Amino acid sequence: MGRKRIALLGSTGSIGVSALDVVAAHPERFEVVAMAAGANARRLVEQARRFRPQVVALEDREAATWAQRELADLPVAVLSGSDGVRRIGAWEHAELTLSALVGAAGLEPTLAALEAGKDVALANKECLVMSGALFMETARRAGVRVIPVDSEHSAIFQVLNNGRTEGMTLRNCGAICGFSQLILTASGGPFRGWTRERLAEVTPEQALAHPNWNMGRKITIDSATCMNKGLEVIEAHHLFGVAPERIRVVVHPESIVHSMVSYTDGSVLAQMGVPDMRTPIAVALAWPERINAPVATLDLPGIGVLTFSGPPDPEAFPCLELAYGALRQGGTAPAMLNGANEVAVAAFLAHRIGFLDIPRLIHWTLEQSVSGSMDSVGEVLEADLWARDRANEWITRYGWGGSGTKR
Numbered sequence: 001m002g003r004k005r006i007a008l009l010g011s012t013g014s015i016g017v018s019a020l021d022v023v024a025a026h027p028e029r030f031e032v033v034a035m036a037a038g039a040n041a042r043r044l045v046e047q048a049r050r051f052r053p054q055v056v057a058l059e060d061r062e063a064a065t066w067a068q069r070e071l072a073d074l075p076v077a078v079l080s081g082s083d084g085v086r087r088i089g090a091w092e093h094a095e096l097t098l099s100a101l102v103g104a105a106g107l108e109p110t111l112a113a114l115e116a117g118k119d120v121a122l123a124n125k126e127c128l129v130m131s132g133a134l135f136m137e138t139a140r141r142a143g144v145r146v147i148p149v150d151s152e153h154s155a156i157f158q159v160l161n162n163g164r165t166e167g168m169t170l171r172n173c174g175a176i177c178g179f180s181q182l183i184l185t186a187s188g189g190p191f192r193g194w195t196r197e198r199l200a201e202v203t204p205e206q207a208l209a210h211p212n213w214n215m216g217r218k219i220t221i222d223s224a225t226c227m228n229k230g231l232e233v234i235e236a237h238h239l240f241g242v243a244p245e246r247i248r249v250v251v252h253p254e255s256i257v258h259s260m261v262s263y264t265d266g267s268v269l270a271q272m273g274v275p276d277m278r279t280p281i282a283v284a285l286a287w288p289e290r291i292n293a294p295v296a297t298l299d300l301p302g303i304g305v306l307t308f309s310g311p312p313d314p315e316a317f318p319c320l321e322l323a324y325g326a327l328r329q330g331g332t333a334p335a336m337l338n339g340a341n342e343v344a345v346a347a348f349l350a351h352r353i354g355f356l357d358i359p360r361l362i363h364w365t366l367e368q369s370v371s372g373s374m375d376s377v378g379e380v381l382e383a384d385l386w387a388r389d390r391a392n393e394w395i396t397r398y399g400w401g402g403s404g405t406k407r
């Protein structure tokens with residue numbers, strides 16, 4: 001059997017680098033044939049020299065020109081712009097595309113991968129949040145698999161597939177296996193247990209210091225606001241075809257139990273492991289086989305105690321409820337939630353708004369919106385753009401350094 005050929009969207013990011021670790025540990029099994037990133041040409045060039053893909057792409061055209069000069073001695077094609085990145089997603093010589101771009105930028109290249117008949121290992125939750133039903137329908141029509149990389153969804157995927165029965169797919173497994181609830185675990189982030197008053201003074205530097213996971217900046221802020229868990233609820237709804245009221249969130253600060261499935265017979269099955277994304281990446285790349293991953297062994301006696309408590313306090317962390325609300329509303333509401341959140345997170349990181357302004361801005365944006373139908377990617381992108389415009393309007397009115405006052 002030949003090596004599995006992988007296209008890697010987001011090779012320079014946290015997930016991308018972890019994925020290359022897994023690939024490097026199994027050179028006989030995997031081959032990276034295409035890689036894409038945003039602007040980090042230096043890292044992409046280093047990766048290309050080491051992994052020798054057929055093609056790379058950088059969204060930033062100047063960065064791509066620099067990379068082309070640096071790689072002139074190798075047989076590596078260099079593409080540029082969002083078109084170039086999309087071509088990586090659908091690269092003809094790849095069998096599987098690992099989607100690890102951050103944010104809405106992941107939508108079109110990942111859809112391109114599905115349309116080109118590639119199995120997708122999905123880390124980029126935003127594309128599923130934005131276009132959920134459309135995304136899953138595209139995968140179904142193309143007859144390809146979507147294998148989750150997000151640790152919670154990988155946990156559920158592993159639990160469900162271990163008890164796999166004839167004819168079971170990701171979407172009908174609830175009916176076939178008789179599960180009653182999906183239980184997503186949340187670490188609670190760096191501000192677990194904090195009150196609203198305390199959160200008002202949080203700085204980007206504090207919010208970027210996640211206690212358990214080492215991740216990209218955007219998802220780290222999403223974890224601190226608990227929007228990450230909200231996005232994951234929407235992701236789980238689409239991946240597993242489960243109604244919002246059957247998806248529950250519990251806080252589990254140790255991040256050892258990655259999620260659970262509760263069955264109608266009273267059994268609750270969990271997947272555990274050290275908090276290291278190389279495990280779910282290895283699961284997704286090798287599925288349905290299991291391979292060694294370069295991660296530490298879980299030492300439960302060393303950890304001693306695992307704790308669980310109810311969902312995050314909705315007063316202090318309203319983002320989770322905002323996400324449930326958008327999911328219930330349906331249509332383009334989740335795409336708007338996502339667009340507003342991306343603008344809010346960037347503004348918070350740039351010290352233009354405060355931590356508690358993130359849910360305020362999203363709430364305001366959603367209040368202005370009329371959620372439309374979502375029958376095409378065009379409608380999704382339009383909703384995303386509309387939400388970004390409203391979010392920027394909020395920042396101009398109320399943000400720091402805008403016409404508003406500092407809160």
Ligand SMILES: NC(=O)c1ccc[n+]([C@@H]2O[C@H](COP(=O)([O-])OP(=O)(O)OC[C@H]3O[C@@H](n4cnc5c(N)ncnc54)[C@H](OP(=O)(O)O)[C@@H]3O)[C@@H](O)[C@H]2O)c1
Nearest residue numbers: 010012013014015037038039040059101102105124215216
């Ligand atoms: N990190 C984790 O542990 C983790 C866990 C679960 C799920 N996820 C999900 O995985 C995705 C990636 O997260 P991450 O933490 O790896 O993010 P990250 O470290 O910020 O990396 C993002 C990647 O996307 C690239 N990129 C950004 N904007 C782009 C654009 N417009 N066009 C092309 N490439 C672009 C970046 O390139 P440059 O480096 O050139 O900017 C980088 O390669 C997110 O959706 C996140 O929610 C992450």
